[in-house]
Structures are given as structure tokens and as C-alpha cells.
Amino acid sequence: MKLTVIGTGYVGLVTGACLAEMGNAVTCVDVDEQKIARLREGILPIYEPGLETIVTENQKQGRLRFATSLADPGAEAPVYMIAVGTPPGEDGSADLQYVLAVARDIGRRISQYTVVLDKSTVPVGTAERVAGVIRGELQQRGLSVDFDVVSNPEFLKEGDAVQDFMRPDRIIIGSDSERAREVLRELYAPFMRTHERIIFMGVRDAEMTKYAANSMLATKISFMNEIAGLCDRMGVDVENVRLGIGSDSRIGYSFIYPGAGYGGSCFPKDVRALIQMARQTGFEPMLLNAVEARNHAQQRVLYQKILQHFGPQLAGRSFGLWGLSFKPGTDDMREAPSTVLLRDLIASGARVKAYDPAALEVARRDLPRTWFESGQLQLVEQQYDALKGADALVLITEWKPFRHPDFTLVKTLMKSPIVFDGRNQYDPAQLRGLGFTHIGIGRGGEAIT
Numbered sequence: 001m002k003l004t005v006i007g008t009g010y011v012g013l014v015t016g017a018c019l020a021e022m023g024n025a026v027t028c029v030d031v032d033e034q035k036i037a038r039l040r041e042g043i044l045p046i047y048e049p050g051l052e053t054i055v056t057e058n059q060k061q062g063r064l065r066f067a068t069s070l071a072d073p074g075a076e077a078p079v080y081m082i083a084v085g086t087p088p089g090e091d092g093s094a095d096l097q098y099v100l101a102v103a104r105d106i107g108r109r110i111s112q113y114t115v116v117l118d119k120s121t122v123p124v125g126t127a128e129r130v131a132g133v134i135r136g137e138l139q140q141r142g143l144s145v146d147f148d149v150v151s152n153p154e155f156l157k158e159g160d161a162v163q164d165f166m167r168p169d170r171i172i173i174g175s176d177s178e179r180a181r182e183v184l185r186e187l188y189a190p191f192m193r194t195h196e197r198i199i200f201m202g203v204r205d206a207e208m209t210k211y212a213a214n215s216m217l218a219t220k221i222s223f224m225n226e227i228a229g230l231c232d233r234m235g236v237d238v239e240n241v242r243l244g245i246g247s248d249s250r251i252g253y254s255f256i257y258p259g260a261g262y263g264g265s266c267f268p269k270d271v272r273a274l275i276q277m278a279r280q281t282g283f284e285p286m287l288l289n290a291v292e293a294r295n296h297a298q299q300r301v302l303y304q305k306i307l308q309h310f311g312p313q314l315a316g317r318s319f320g321l322w323g324l325s326f327k328p329g330t331d332d333m334r335e336a337p338s339t340v341l342l343r344d345l346i347a348s349g350a351r352v353k354a355y356d357p358a359a360l361e362v363a364r365r366d367l368p369r370t371w372f373e374s375g376q377l378q379l380v381e382q383q384y385d386a387l388k389g390a391d392a393l394v395l396i397t398e399w400k401p402f403r404h405p406d407f408t409l410v411k412t413l414m415k416s417p418i419v420f421d422g423r424n425q426y427d428p429a430q431l432r433g434l435g436f437t438h439i440g441i442g443r444g445g446e447a448i449t
């Protein structure tokens with residue numbers, strides 16, 4: 001099948017590459033000309049395991065091509081997938097300017113039956129707005145062309161995106177049009193080898209499903225972080241509680257890891273967007289408000305623990321930071337808890353040496369210039385270099401190389417053997433046995449006042 005994916009970010013590039021891998025002829029379009037030029041040379045704009053191989057191979061085979069505009073002669077297709085960003089607007093609601101710009105562009109070009117898929121995460125009612133914009137453009141052109149706008153939210157996880165796309169838990173198709181459903185049944189058939197995974201529903205239902213899924217996961221995380229806060233104050237080890245409740249199949253082990261708060265380009269913005277959607281209907285989302293508030297507080301818990309340990313004077317102190325990306329397996333630093341901690345540490349006069357296996361380039365590009373110019377933030381290329389002369393190690397992203405480090409070496413490098421374990425990766429007893437002070441999240445006996 002011939003199709004065009006618009007937006008070549010984390011979602012669009014993975015979508016385009018995986019659909020090309022299944023034999024489709026895919027054009028990926030992005031307005032970022034530099035990104036497209038680099039992609040044509042096989043240089044990926046993001047770090048995502050396994051993606052480079054399929055992009056390179058499919059480009060070589062001519063199944064995957066890149067363009068900077070829908071005006072590109074090869075970009076006309078019976079299926080358009082919108083995968084542009086929907087960043088938070090000032091009030092937290094999703095900013096639809098990019099989605100609607102693409103809709104206008106599509107309306108200016110189509111001349112035969114077309115299926116338009118919203119893959120971006122968009123508020124309930126957006127497909128209707130996209131259809132309205134396309135209809136308006138067609139009217140201006142004096143044309144009557146059939147088309148369907150379908151909600152097809154994406155559930156891939158950064159770090160596992162290729163695997164998730166190739167073996168999805170489910171594919172949500174929101175459309176009442178049997179004609180569109182037929183096209184999408186065919187498109188997604190190669191991903192259904194073991195069993196049917198498409199769930200058909202109404203377009204608004206599909207739009208809500210995406211927000212409900214991310215908000216549910218964010219709720220689990222915030223719930224566990226709240227329990228961890230209690231555990232810290234009550235001499236309880238949250239890791240035992242986690243095992244105790246995760247073993248209940250109704251609860252399960254996933255998304256109940258206490259930590260430094262959730263971040264990334266999805267959970268924070270999607271929870272906020274759902275809050276805004278609720279308020280626009282006059283319904284106060286009490287639970288979602290709490291999920292969001294807990295996460296804000298949680299992103300500052302490590303800093304509070306640092307203050308509690310060292311006192312309010314951090315000027316002259318030096319911290320080794322392991323992890324910058326919002327989670328392992330990606331270079332994405334959007335709303336990463338690391339940036340909140342860095343902001344607090346730097347504002348209080350501390351110095352930080354930070355290492356991340358994938359996000360150093362993004363950090364160099366996106367973090368404030370002044371942090372580097374003042375010498376307060378230094379990025380290092382080797383994980384142990386972050387610890388030289390450090391007053392403490394702060395682990396904030398649980399990348400695999402951080403899970404089982406050489407603590408004997410760690411101890412020799414640091415000024416004082418203190419570990420703030422923001423992801424509960426280490427055994428406190430073992431670290432204490434090695435002469436470290438270990439401060440985790442909700443491990444009990446570390447009350448914050």
C-alpha cells in the first residue's frame with residue numbers, strides 16, 4: 001500500500017519505517033529540512049534501538065523515502081498519517097496548530113478517496129475539526145472528494161518503539177466508516193499474525209482511549225510515589241510493599257516503581273490536556289489533579305533529600321549525575337525529572353557533572369547555555385568521570401550500565417561515599433556494607449521533614 005506519514009519524530013519515523021518494513025511504499029514528510037536531509041543520508045534525529053537498521057535498509061530498497069512537503073510529487077497517497085507534535089499550550093491543553101496545518105495541506109491536495117489518520121495524541125473532537133478543515137479546503141477548490149478522518153492513536157514506548165509497533169498489544173481504530181475500516185484492516189494485517197489485535201470503535205472513543213491509557217499509567221506511578229512518601233516517614237521499605245501488592249494480579253508489577261516522578265513528552269502533557277478537556281466540560285477531574293500535583297512534588301523529592309542531608313548551603317558542593325533522559329532507552333529529555341533537579345541544584349550554587357548513555361547531545365543542545373558557561377554543569381563521556389571529586393552520586397535514570405556499577409571504584413573517585421538512588425536500583429544493606437550512605441525513595445528511616 002502507498003502511504004504518507006507526516007512528521008518524522010519519535011512516532012512518525014518509527015511508523016513510517018515499520019510500515020515500509022512490511023512492504024508498503026512510504027513517504028515520510030517533515031517541515032524540518034535539516035532533519036530530512038540527514039535522514040536521506042541515513043542519520044537519525046533520535047536514538048531508538050533497532051530503528052537505524054530498518055530506516056537504512058528500507059531506504060536502500062526504495063520502500064521508504066523522505067520529503068519536506070506534501071507537494072513532493074511522490075507524496076500523494078490514498079492514506080495520510082498525521083504524526084506531528086501536539087505540545088501543551090499555555091493552559092495545558094493540546095496545541096493543535098501543527099495538526100490543523102497538516103489538515104489544510106491535505107485538503108489542498110487530495111483528489112480521490114483518502115483516509116486521513118490522526119496518530120498524534122489529540123483531544124476528543126479533533127478528528128471532526130480536521131475533517132472540517134479538509135472540507136473547507138476542498139470547497140475552496142470547488143471539489144467534492146470523499147475522505148474519512150480516523151483516530152488511530154499510537155501506543156509505542158520510546159526505547160521499545162520498534163518492537164511495540166511491530167508487535168502491538170492492540171491497534172485502536174476510531175471510525176464509523178466501513179470503507180476506512182477496510183483500508184486499515186488491510187494496512188495492519190501484517191501485524192496480526194498470531195491473533196486479531198484491532199479494536200474498532202467510534203472516533204471520539206478512540207481519542208479518549210489514548211488519554212485514558214496514559215493517565216491510568218501516570219496514576220499508577222503517582223500512587224506509588226505517594227505510598228513511597230509515606231513509607232519514608234513511617235519506617236517502611238516501599239520495595240517490599242511493591243512486591244507485596246504487585247503480586248496481586250489485579251494490580252500487577254508494571255508502573256508501580258517509586259522514583260523521581262514521571263516525565264517525557266507524553267504523560268505530563270497528556271494528563272494536563274485531559275484535565276483541561278474535563279474543565280472545558282465543567283467537570284473537575286479531582287483524581288487527575290492529584291496525579292499531576294503528586295508528580296510535581298515527586299520531581300523535587302531528590303533535591304529535598306539532598307538538602308536534608310547537606311543542609312541548605314549547596315554552593316561549592318559537587319554532584320555526579322547518572323542519567324539525563326526521562327527514562328532508559330531514549331535520548332528524549334522533554335520534561336525529564338533530571339532537568340528539574342539540575343535547575344534546583346544549579347540555582348543553589350552546586351556544580352554537577354552529568355553522564356547519560358544517549359542524551360548527551362540533546363542535553364548539550366537543549367539545556368540553558370548559562371549552566372554550561374558558569375561552569376556549573378559539565379557533561380562527561382564516561383559514567384565514572386561524573387564522580388570524580390563528587391560529594392554524592394545521584395542516580396536519576398535507570399540505564400542498564402548504572403544498575404551494577406563497580407562500587408569500589410565509585411568510592412575511590414568520590415569525595416564522600418553518598419548515593420541518592422532516585423530509582424531504587426541498589427540494595428541499601430549492600431551499599432551500607434561497602435561504606436556508602438544510601439538514600440533511596442521510600443526505603444524507610446529517611447524521613448523528610
Ligand SMILES: NC(=O)c1ccc[n+]([C@@H]2O[C@H](COP(=O)([O-])OP(=O)(O)OC[C@H]3O[C@@H](n4cnc5c(N)ncnc54)[C@H](O)[C@@H]3O)[C@@H](O)[C@H]2O)c1
Pocket residue numbers: 006007008009010011012029030031032035083084085086098101102119120121122154155156157158265266
Ligand atoms: N513520543 C512518544 O513516545 C509518543 C507515543 C505515542 C504518541 N505520541 C504522540 O505522537 C505525536 C508526535 O509525537 P513525537 O514525540 O513523535 O513528536 P516529535 O516532536 O518528536 O515530532 C514531531 C515532528 O513533526 C514535525 N512537524 C511539525 N509540523 C509539521 C508539518 N506541518 N508538516 C510536517 N511535519 C511537521 C516536526 O518537525 C517534528 O519532526 C504527539 O501527539 C505525541 O503526543 C508520542
